[in-house]
Amino acid sequence: MGCSTFIVAILVLVSLHGASCRMLAADAGKERYVRADLSQLTGCRRGQNQAGLASLKRYLNHFGYLDSEGADEFSDEFNEDLEAALRTYQLNFNLNASGVLDEPTVQKLIQPRCGVSDIVNGTNLMKSGRHRHIPGVGHFVMHYAFFAGMPRWPDSQRNLKYTFSTDNQQYGAEQLRSVFSAAFAKWAAVSPFQFAEASDGEVADLELAFYSGDHGDGRPFDGPGTVLAHAFAPTNGRLHFDADEAWLPDATGTNGMDLESVAVHEIGHLLGLGHSADINAIMYPSIGAGVRKVDPNSDDVQGIQVLYGSK
Template identity: 50%
Template sequence: MASTTSPLLLLLAAVAVAMLVVAPVSSADLPSGFASITSKIPNPWSAFQNLTGCHFGEQQQGLAKVKDYLSHFGYLPESSGFNDIFDADLEEAIKVYQRNFGLDVTGVMDASTVAQMMAPRCGVADIINGTSTMGGGAGASSSHVHGRNLFTYFPGSPAWPRSKKSLTYAITQTSLTSIDRATLSQVFARAFARWSAATTLNFTETASAKDADITIGFYAGDHGDGEAFDGPLGTLAHAFSPTNGRFHLDAAEAWVATGDVSRASSDVAVDLESVAVHEIGHLLGLGHSAEPSAIMYPTITSRTRKVDLAEDDVAGIQNLYGGNPNFKGVAPPATSSRDMDSAAGASSRPWSALVSAVAVAAGLAVVAL
């Protein structure tokens, strides 16, 4: 029996499709890491999108790389060779990952999980030796309260000696970056100052790496510390716990050290000061936080500036070193649309509108046929 097509449905379908074609969503409105999909420069983890919907019991090419990713960040034990089978260990690792990032705990490579995995991020693991998980400074919990004591420390809570209030740092490796030395000094001075404002610590740049407590440098690929970099928009940087003092940045990133990074011409531009503030937190002993507004949250969107300590960061660092009596408190939350992507739930994400629009357009088109 032939069906008649409603003119209204055809009109609605046409409008929905036209909205996607004529007014495409900006890369800034997509989840962390999705900016790289619209860029000519691929994200090292962009192939994960081919595994969207993959679940327990399946075997798909590329799952070995997902396992390697989860192993690198502490969710799976290290292995000499992962396979492409979606086994029980992978399912459980994904559930822990989803719980840490505030996603629906499904154990499936759903769209939001894939998007989060593709986000540019810090190279420091979320789970170290199976003990230091994101989720709570006073004892991690799978049912943590949003925004309250979600900071963590490295295993054993290493810190600089309480008697050592003044730390020195040296910028030691700059040959792989085009940013001039004076600008680098200004950026790192501001980044360190954000932590000293809240604590009893003071930081001073020195020209001698030999005399420095902390060394900072730009490196590419395998640079001898066991934590190889992977090119643009993958692992941005990493730093080691106290009192190691090493802070390394991936020289392949499109670092922005001056001006408004949100107006950068490149979709893969990364704000240097934002990453520096995060890595200094590691140098001082902080692990990752499950609070999306925190500096110590593991991921950051390209073309985003995020440099102000959140209450979670301040609580964590002051618990280690004490508070600065002159500290004026945490700055009001930023309102920029390019702030760190919140992992509090799909309904709060700006890119959920895109998913809804696609679903509506597809649904109307089917009904109209």
């Protein structure tokens, strides 16, 4: 299949900032991503030159799959490096590692996802493939990952307080609190942590907020589409959601995004977890509209308990 005309929708410049989820991104040179109609590139393969491939390269660069060719110098050539980056992406997401932009790959690329990178400085965290043997049960492959340096909350902080620094126009205050209380409870059930909303005047460990576009942390949101939320590694404590997404308290079977599902994922980042290659894990990078996934699976539980021990 040939490539058709590709129209770039939005280019967003994202700069690295603080001890954040961007610790899982590669270097400061890998700081652009694109929200665009990638479906127009279906069928592209090595050797072709097609408008829009430069934007795809920026996307893959942003999530750690492709080294920078220089600031603003990504070309529209489907070269060997792009083919290799696509193969790695396809392996991470359990796709046919052909290096071709086939339909399943395009559908995964356009699926909403967390803004955390999958590869850091050439280290592919999603396919780390650690093995564990449980006597009498068998061998398991574990896909959980951590931030660089495995930052964690100190032993003295197991009762974390959270606060809402902005309102969300899609929810009343009580409904919003109910969703997040349920999300925090998922991690409290499998770790030593307890979570509670900070009272007036009380210092909070975690700050939750909804923002549109550029909101001052160097990582602007792109509107409905690619990046749903971003969080910061321990012990920064900030968690930001794109206010322009169609958030629903239960998005099952709809065109909206399930707020609790994304909240559980991002809280995992707040506690120190990176992304998992296990498609059933909470810490898997992407989630489709209308999908609800709120319960940590065995891979998530193993990861959080490596960091902090069992409940």
